[in-house]
Amino acid sequence: MLLNHFFYLFYYIIAIILTDFKYIASDLESHRTDTEARFAFFFKLHSKKKNDRILVMIYFFFALIILFSISVFFILRYRDRAYYERFSGQKNWWWLWDHFFLNTKKLNKPFCFAHFDIKDFKMINENFGYLVADKVLARVGQVAEKEPWVKHLVRCHNDNFALVTELLSEAELKTKLMELFDKIDSLPEDPSYKIYYRCGAVSSEHSIAGKDTVPFFAKLAQVQGIKPNKTEIIVYTESMKDKYFKAKKIVREIPRALKDKELIVYIQPKHNIKGRLSGGEALIRWNRHFNEFLFPRSFIGYVEEAGLIHLIDFYVLETVCKKIKEWRSQNIALVPVSVNISRYTITIPFFLEKALQVVDSYDVPHELIEFELTETALYDNQEYIVSIMEAIKTEDFKLSMDDFGTGYSSLNLLQKMPLDTLKIDKSFVDNILTSIEADEIFKAQVILKNILSMTKDMNVDSLAEGVELEKQKTILERWGCTHIQGHYYNKAMPIYDFEEILRKI
Known part of the structure; x- marks a missing residue:
């Protein structure tokens, strides 16, 4: 008898489930009609066997309660799971x-x-x-x-x-x-x-x-x-919100600024440690609406976040190639010019193919173009980035790493990178003349000396950024630095001023 009751209870649970699926499958009116007919059939069928409609009702409502309880159990269980992290169990x-x-x-x-x-x-x-x-x-x-x-x-x-x-x-x-x-x-x-x-x-x-x-x-x-x-x-602070909305406005203007030639390429000369011009670094400036002069720190970060930095990177590359073509046609002495490549740009599909297309369209020798990557470019997918660097070197472009020492590049990774130049961040140069009594400053100097020694042993050129004083230059030369860049020789300048320096070589 008890087994019979369980059987009928199970039967009604299955019947309700089937009815629900039928409900999903048909239109609303047919649901109503079909559901009523289905329930009527259940009652009729059971009443023939037991002739007890009350018992049928009991089975039916017990089935509903069990289904409801099961549903609540799973809802609560998975709702709680949705509120907690899988590994740590922390709230999310x-x-x-x-x-x-x-x-x-x-x-x-x-x-x-x-x-x-x-x-x-x-x-x-x-x-x-x-x-x-x-x-x-x-x-x-x-x-x-x-x-x-x-x-x-x-x-x-x-x-x-x-x-x-x-x-x-x-x-x-x-x-x-x-x-x-x-x-x-x-x-x-x-x-x-x-x-x-x-x-x-x-x-x-x-x-x-x-x-x-x-x-x-x-x-x-x-x-x-x-x-x-x-x-x-x-x-x-409230100023951060104002800055955010200003950034949004700036990002929206970038395509227009490129079209209207508001973005201007400057070049900062590089010199070997003896003072001879050895190259230049292309830098971007924005003459916004031709009445507001903006430096990169005020807009580049926003452009990177918006995923538009490749537009600026390739704009700078094309501008540099166009000028080099002009200088070649005038038989002006040439030095390599470096172009900064964002960590976002180097990972876009067909980056190297696009770069080759730009450089070759102006018939520029590849050894006159140097690509500068920041150390942070290596944070994502290091093996892939190194493979791109190797492909760049295969095409005879020069390659340098900018801001070395500000991140966490391992020495193991450094030996895999086919670099021509390692650029040492200005923060190390600033510490050269500071009292060595400060423990952190002393350690920074030790690190700098070892970086310079390491680059020499690896047959890689070293370039110290932000050199402003004669004493800094003298110490860097004594420690083995091969190139310097900074206000000691030249600030960043418009391309036509850099051209005048080239004409004097």
Whole structure:
């Protein structure tokens, strides 16, 4: 008898499911008719066997309850999974959004907010492996959640985190955040490897702006953190929002500016250590509407983020090639001119083919063009970037790495790159004349001397950027630097001024 009851209960569950599928398959009116007929058939069929419509009703409603319970179980189970990270079990952004930002009572109380990430996190993946990197992310959450002033901590995506704090003053917020980052500033597997953070914070003054704008404000502040090898905490200000909308406007203008020839190519000369002109670096300037002169730092970053930097890179390359063709036709002495290639440009499909097309269309010898890559270009897909570099060298172009020493390029990677020149960042040059009593300055000088020694042993030219004083030049020459670039000889200048220097060779 009991088995019979289970059988009929199972029968009604299947019947309801089949009816639901039928409901999905047909139009609304046929659903209604078909469903009523199906239920009527069930009642009729069962009543013939048991002659007990009440029992049929009991089976039917028990089946509904069981189906409802199963549905609720799976909804709750998978909803909870959707709120937590798979590896670390940490709450994610959607938990914070649903439980805090959509909670009117909580949102109406004063709070502070921060959004932060780990600088150069990809290098941890590359150097130590994904398991160690995942442990770093888990540790950030574990340590932060123990802080009494942290009300909520979630992992947003990749190495990005967000946290909500109790009401704090701006000074208290920065102090507590820095203390938190100090607790997680190294790898447990290798304490000598320092971890740096980039954090955007929103004080209680701006937290009343609402659920949509507070995270936006924090991210605006976060992207201001661009200094290498340093943890930065930037508190949001209204000027950042103004700057953001200005950036959006600038990006929209780039295609027009290129068409109207508002972008101007300057060249900064390079000299060998004895003072002889050895080349030039093409740099971009923007004479916006021909009444506002903008330097690259005020627009290049925005153009890169918008994915339009390749337009500028190829514009500079074509401008340089056009001038070299003119100088050749006038029998003017020539030196190689370097063109900066963004990490985004070098990864676009057919980059080298496009570059060859531009250079060859002006009949420019390849050895007169040098492509400069920044060290950060190697952060993504290193093997692919190195393969592109090798292809560039195969075409007899010169190749240099800019801003060396500001990132985390390994020596193993350096030996794989077919470089002609290693450009040493200005920050190392600035430390040359500083008192060696400061431990960090002394270490920087030791690093610089070893970089110069290493380039010599690798048969790679070295070029120090930002040289401004005679004493800097003298020390660099003594340490083995082969080329210099900076105001000591020349600032960046319009192409026609560089042409005058060429005519005097």
